Amino acid sequence: MIIKDMSHLKGKVHFPKKLARAREILAPLIALEKEGRSITPPDSNS
Amino acid sequence: MQLPRYDHYTDDSKTVFEFISEGPKGCIRKLVEYTYAGVGEIYNLGFGDITESNKEVDDVIVSNNGDMAKVLATVAASIDEFTENYPFAAVFAVGSSQSRTRLYRIGINRHLHEIRDKFVIFGHCKVNFWEEFEKGKDYQAFFISRKENKQELWLQLQVLNRMNQTEE
Secondary structure, three states, X not given: OEEOOOHHHXXXXXXXXXXXXXXXXXXXXHHHHHOOOOOOOOOOOO | OOOOOOOEEEOOOOOEEEEEEEEOOEEEXXXXXXXXXXXXXXXXXXXXXXXXXXXXXXXXXXXXXXXXXXXXXXXXXXXXXXHHHOOOOEEEEOOOOHHHHHHHHHHHHHOHHHHHHHEEEEEEEOOOEEEEOOOOOOOOEEEEEEHHHHHHHHHHHHHHHHHHHHHO
């Protein structure tokens, strides 16, 4: 892995459509988290 | 087994990776970007060509540079490096088109055994349901994470499955 200055790529989402698609599929989880609820169900054994 | 792959660059954040594809169409700069998806530890994988202007990224273009396997192996290496630095991350991946998603699926199928040494993969079925990736099945999107996160990620996907079922 070679580290280099890639600041020219910063500050912008380069794949907005893919990100939007991800958020669309994950929308129920995002809504849950916004409501402040845990996105992990409680362990039924505890 | 280490597949042939390109040397690649990243920065301090280890969320962007760049490499150059070499083939009959010349040298094509490629970008892989991991963007926080807005929930949990989920990051979206973006992948495409950096245009000659250096200002835009095109994830729809078909490069046809004759090195698809090497390019995909380089993207896979970036997932390894990204999750080394973000060990709890779950990477969401979907192609920019159905044919590209199919290419991802073929690549995963071909190397599933090696991938499972270190990672767990879930697939999103057409019927809006997440399940652990099964060889040969058709999926619309994928989640990949270090296998240590399998239980946690599966619990989240089960929540998603239940919520999707309720909505339908």
